[in-house]
Amino acid sequence: MSPEIKQFIEDYAEELVSGNAAYFIGAGISINSQLPNWPNLIKPFAKKIGINKLDGKDLPEIAQYIINEEKSNRGPFIDAISRKLRKNYSPNAYHEAIVKTNLKTIWTTNYDNLIEKAFSNTTVDVKFTDEAISRDVPDNQIEIIKMHGCIHNSDRSDIIITQSDYEDFFLNKPAITQRLRLDLLQKSFLFIGYGYGDSNIKNIITEARRLGGNNTRQHYLITKDKINDRDFDLWCENLRRYGIRVIKINDYADLLLILEKLSLRSRGKxxxxxxxxxxxxxxxxxxxxxxxxxxxxxxxxxxxxxxxxxxxxxxxxxxxxxxxxxxxxxxxxxxxxxxxxxxxxxxxxxxxxxxxxxxxxxxxxxxxxxxxxxxxxxxxxxxxxxxxxxxxxxxxxxxxxxxxxxxxxxxxxxxxxxxxxxxxxxxxxxxxxxxxxxxxxxxxx
Missing domain, CATH: 3.40.50.450 (Rossmann fold)
Incomplete structure (x- = not known):
């Protein structure tokens, strides 16, 4: 483990112990549970409208094209995504490490319910609507904020999936937006399960920019290094403008090791x-x-x-x-x-x-x-x-x-x-x- 990663664990463990930390979980955390990733979810629909390669494409934009072709009827697309994600998947080792960590708040852009499943022995308060976001959370409960909706519970209109959904998010979800602003100011986020160019990270950056760039706390993103990739290096450097420091790992197994160490260190002495x-x-x-x-x-x-x-x-x-x-x-x-x-x-x-x-x-x-x-x-x-x-x-x-x-x-x-x-x-x-x-x-x- 590199000195940089060791120092990160030391620094972020202090935030966890003090209660000033929150995890922000992306789709990469669910992949080891055999869930289809986002490109595989929309690939069949993309082919129907003549898009055969999704590498490097803006996926919410592709989803927007799909809905456009359906004459703005979201139903068939959302239902098909829902069927694939509603299968009986089980939490994996990443989820287990997260569950054992001493933290109160988890944000996620995932639609699946694996995080809730992982907390089966702990009382959780799951929120995915503006009405729920202001609900008080008892001291012994974990708060899970599903920023883009929940495929198991949300109405179709609550699912954030297309380009227009992303563009209108801050207008249509004012309470969740305000809570995100507060947490960006008051908590140190650890982004996990996100990769280079992820549109969800861009969404968070947009909100960080609204706050005034450097006014947020120090946040971190752990992602796999793309060695000798100039675009990736520039992307990482650019995230620093919004208070997000990228921790580069060589293999996804390194992420599990980091999460397990943070789990214990989060409990302090x-x-x-x-x-x-x-x-x-x-x-x-x-x-x-x-x-x-x-x-x-x-x-x-x-x-x-x-x-x-x-x-x-x-x-x-x-x-x-x-x-x-x-x-x-x-x-x-x-x-x-x-x-x-x-x-x-x-x-x-x-x-x-x-x-x-x-x-x-x-x-x-x-x-x-x-x-x-x-x-x-x-x-x-x-x-x-x-x-x-x-x-x-x-x-x-x-x-x-x-x-x-x-x-x-x-x-x-x-x-x-x-x-x-x-x-x-x-x-x-x-x-x-x-x-x-x-x-x-x-x-x-």
Missing amino acids: SIFITGSHDTKNNKDVKLLSKKLAIKKGIILNDGQSSGLMRIASNTFMQTLIENKKDVNKRLKFFPNPYAANSKFANDASLLPVLKQWRIPLLKSTHIMIAFDGGMGTKAEIEVALDWGCTIIPFFKDKKRDTWQLLDNTLLKERVSKYNSNYITKVKKNKINHIDVLKLIRKIIK
């Missing part, structure tokens, strides 16, 4: 400590919590459960107070499912509900430090693995449910990247809080 609800006292967790509170920038995610988690949170908070640190900036609280029903700790039938409740907490967690626990703790660790967290086991009791997780392939892989001997030391009962702190430093450096 956040740590969640879990363990048995029956724990009354634990010297290790107290020592560890004190050290973490002293360490600059560490945020403790508090799931507000009793037992070991309460010991960790109380010790962390007390240490912050003693050192005159701002508690509000270092502690982040999440709903406690156990307060609603104490059976979550030992009722196997409730584990699916517990896991669902814990998603917001673990999606915001970079590192989980897991102490011995029962089925509830084990369930939380399993959710953390699903959501990309790095788990640091601090197990000492072979009789507890959590011990068997030491053989979990995913858990071992994530820890071994930073210390290949760590799991072996845990199994030999030779681990202490200093080993955990050293591992944390490597993970969040």
Whole structure:
């Protein structure tokens, strides 16, 4: 990975952590789900009007020609596009990395519903009309703004597909336009799934120009490099005028790696400590919590459960107070499912509900430090693995449910990247809080 890309990840991760970032997703993200790309969608219609080659053509303009030939009847064209996009496609690895990223707002020009599908375990608020754009979004929901409509829900007139649709967009969609203006000013966009000359990028640039060029925040576009292509280089340079910096990659696999790194980095230096609800006292967790509170920038995610988690949170908070640190900036609280029903700790039938409740907490967690626990703790660790967290086991009791997780392939892989001997030391009962702190430093450096 080049120094430029590493620096970009560093810079953009800060925007994600601060809540000032939004992803802007294009059709390229859906291609790995076997969806037809835009040229293949309109190719049969283009041939009917005598256009056999689409390379280098302005595709919304071609769509306009098709509608013109249909005497402005959009119905058959939109219906045919809809049939192709309504097939049972599944989200891909790019979508999964996006879902695991700690962000609140996603813009897209895609018509398909793969983004919504990918967020199947998270509540989303999908907006594709002017009427919906002003709707308030609860803190625990992800906002997905489908700028060009949704082929699954929109009326035909809401689909932005032809040249005239693009030209009239800012007139016909004033509320979405105003929201776009605000986000261009207040958020740092990351454009993914767009390539050289994409008409959608031109559309965004038009709005950036209306704002006055350099008045927007720094935005980024990741796209595949066209080596030794002067037109491409000039296009990239021109985007800088509108605050869009192009990050060039050699292969699309590089994009997935970047998104996965941003997913974890978006959570900042956040740590969640879990363990048995029956724990009354634990010297290790107290020592560890004190050290973490002293360490600059560490945020403790508090799931507000009793037992070991309460010991960790109380010790962390007390240490912050003693050192005159701002508690509000270092502690982040999440709903406690156990307060609603104490059976979550030992009722196997409730584990699916517990896991669902814990998603917001673990999606915001970079590192989980897991102490011995029962089925509830084990369930939380399993959710953390699903959501990309790095788990640091601090197990000492072979009789507890959590011990068997030491053989979990995913858990071992994530820890071994930073210390290949760590799991072996845990199994030999030779681990202490200093080993955990050293591992944390490597993970969040």
